[in-house]
Amino acid sequence: MDDTTGRFRSHVEEILDALEKEPDREALVHHDRRLTAAELRGLVYAMARALRSQGVRRGQTVTLLAGNLPETIAARYAAGLLGCAVNHLYAGLSAEVHADIIRDVETRALIVDPAHLDRAADLARRVPLERVLVLGPGTGTGPGTDLSALAAAESTEVLQGAARPQDICTIRHTGGTTGHPKAICTTFGQWVSIGPGWSGEERIRALVCTTLAHAAGFMADTTLQRGGTVVLLDGFDAGAVLAAIERERVSHTFLLPPLLYQLMDHPDVDRTDTSSLRLLTYGGCASSPARLAAAVRRFGPVLNQFYGQNEAGGISMLSPEDHDPRRPELLRTAGKVMEGVEVAVRDPDGRQLPAGEHGEICVRSPQVMKGYWKQPELTAEVLRDGWLHTGDIGFVDEEGYLTIVDRLKDMIVVVGGHVYTVELEDVLNSHPQVRQSAVLGVPDANRMERVHAVVVRTPGGDVGEEELRAMVRERKGAMYEPASIVFVDELPLTDAGKPDKKLLRGRAAGPAGSALTS
Template sequence: MPSTAPTFRTYVEENLDVLSADPAREALVHQGRRVTAGEFRALVHRLARALRARGVDRGTTVTLLSGNLPETLAARYAANLLGARVNFLYNKLSAESQADIVRDVETRALIVDPRLAERAAEVTALAPVPDVLVLGPAKTGGADLLELAAGESDEPFASRARPDDVCTIRHTGGTTGHPKGICTTFTQARWFHGVLRQEPESGRRQLVCTTLAHAAGVMADSTLHAGGTVVLLDDFDPATALAAIERERITELFLLPPLLYQLMDHPDAQHTDTSSLRMVTYGGCQASPARIADAIRMFGPVLMQGYGQNEAGGISMLTPEDHDPERPERLRSAGKVLPEVEVAIRDEAGRDLPAGEHGEVCVRSDMIMQGYWKQPELTAEVLRDGWLHTGDIGFLDEEEYLTIVDRIKDMIVVVGGHVYTTELEDLLNSHPQVLQSAVFGVRDADRMERVHAVVVRAPGGTVDAAELGAMVRTERGAMYEPARLTFVEALPLTDAGKPDKKELRRQAEQESGTAG
């Protein structure tokens, strides 16, 4: 007799099964409120029924405008249980940009954090939606979704999602023009299985101190899948994060490198008990080997770097065992390519390049996005013959470690060659009086690109532009020397926590009179 194909189960169904196994355990913590696995599971089923009663169903789009609330996760799970697409807005985008996205993805229901009700009113004035639902009472906005859900049954709601339905439309941060909507299916939404650590024990306690709209949301799914607890902070603040690590005995957290540096540099770090940490994952933008070496000395052998893209899922990983402070070239890499992922380094003509040569990182795996929402031409540009062209420049070494040297769009073309911004940032960051730097290109009045660098000094640092310029000339040559080097107290960051080079470039152009 022919064997029966296994029934497809979404990440939501699998996580709800785990929550059912021990309903009394602590699953989520937010501002002193402790939500049990049973309470969270019941809320998901109630919300699914309430959303369906409001017209949300398979193939519709739900957009979330919300902070890091337990109800935010529950609403995402409920919408996905219905087979709806979920689109998560970055909170710090302008109302105009948010409205563009809400309109673009054909939002059926906008689910709103009560704290963001006024912003929701701005957005929906620009882009009306059929239904606005608030996660609690609010002075402005639509119906209270939690009140609606309270009247529904918490009996298990059967998933309506199918494997190839779009699960999420995840937008880029909007730092390079109109954000692109990256579509991933319900099958691909399970990419963290076998990639992120999956321990059977229930002692995992994850601190979420960056937006659930970014990588922390996927890692929260992984933690709940493993029977762990997710501790939610509203936003990143180094003192608050350090206190939470000690108080909640946090075992793991995810931070973008600039936020990791802030955590390390905060005065409280020296007398905070961080011994519970077993995994500190960083990624999302380039890290400084010098600062990562500092982090290893501070937190121990618990660091792990993940390299990936929303378009590609996970690509490579630098394990804790590879984090050797005495090997900065290894810390500079993004680790080894993940199993079941293929990486090729290719030149502009599409030819594969040998080990050590710089080219575009191209990726092939089952985790690659379905495409960009309603942008077939752009999709065809980056997805060719099953390979995703990442837009990153990198190389594979003889041991098959992958190193990313720049984004193609960030590489600075100067007289005499190319300046890779991350290489210059690494060099500047190696100076003992430099905490962080950002390098970018700015066109002058003659439309020639010039190298600009913005530097954050260490406390008490006195290093000046001339000294750093001389170091760059000696180490890398005159081509890499910044035409302009300025000092700031802190770098501006995007909503996800990356250095905002678009804003830095805008400021530099404004100051030099070359804007526009």
């Protein structure tokens, strides 16, 4: 809220204010392009006017299908300035899923970058689109108007924001790996205070090497709001990331655990200067304590685990100080609950459980979603009595550390009890010849679930199925012993960078899981 006028000011306006304070500072880096704060700010205002000229108004939905470009960030902010809901698609989803999402959220304008013009043409055949706008000149005869050209003809002067606190700001979909994606809505009022509370006076130089549609988008917003520089890579490539960290003196970045492992395993890692790193945040899926300990030894005390959900916002953090290789039990946790967040662990009847007992993690905070887009029944299932039921199974220990042991939908029900996939993955990953693993339940001929493990060996590793089974039996008991283990060169990842268990489950359901063998 503006103290002088009482007018609501969105997070976009806060970012634009920060850009105004230091107009000459470097705000965005992409390949050979370096945009100053003034250039980015002017582009946002001009692009907002261009969108308005195309009939885009407050309360409408703007869908983005665009990569990690300066224009993508400007388009996000321009739509937000007009008070629009921004729905940023993962590029790796199928055309059918894209079309379903675009139709579902009543897209007023689809904004694409030139690399996605073929997909835009496909989508235009599948679903009626009022406007297709392109972030630059395209090739061929595909649909769309060049939004960058429209913006070049507009004024770069200040444009007052139209958003109201209750307006939907973002519509974020689940990754589409567990069925039809759900549309998660948060409001502009919830977004006024953004970012993970980074401290310190030094200038932030944040590397975005995963999609802006995921957590990297939060990081970019926080960095620009706090006077830093965002370095954009088109996607994740371990060698390119290491080179960028050294070349651009990167201080902050975000990686999903499988990408962190790729960084550690790259042949250039030990000859790359990564001393500029101050915070290497990871999260989004389960991680291996053994590999985290190795990462601390390589990169120093800079690892920072973030646990959250699109539905819940941030929940907990494991700080760099808690990433102590001498205390592996801490590396198995998701850290301590963040300030302003309440967590309760509940049993199936809704009773709160004491420290150490497993149950569903429930969250209450100002960042909990408004609800699922036009799905009141589904919203009511997960938002009950002011608490969000996350679907994650875990516990809080006596010291206040939160541990996630599984997703409710991933927990494997076997004869004699439950197998928590994260716990089994931790055991497998502790073997010195195992680089990474994924555990899932696969139904047998009698529709009973069997425990199936997919394992990536270290280079030169020759550990076999029987040795790993024996290790699991010794540490976790026969109930946790995998019925089958297959070895692959690498795990398939979703567009967000998580192990694609839906794909693995489908492969394993084939003849004896033969498609998984390598």
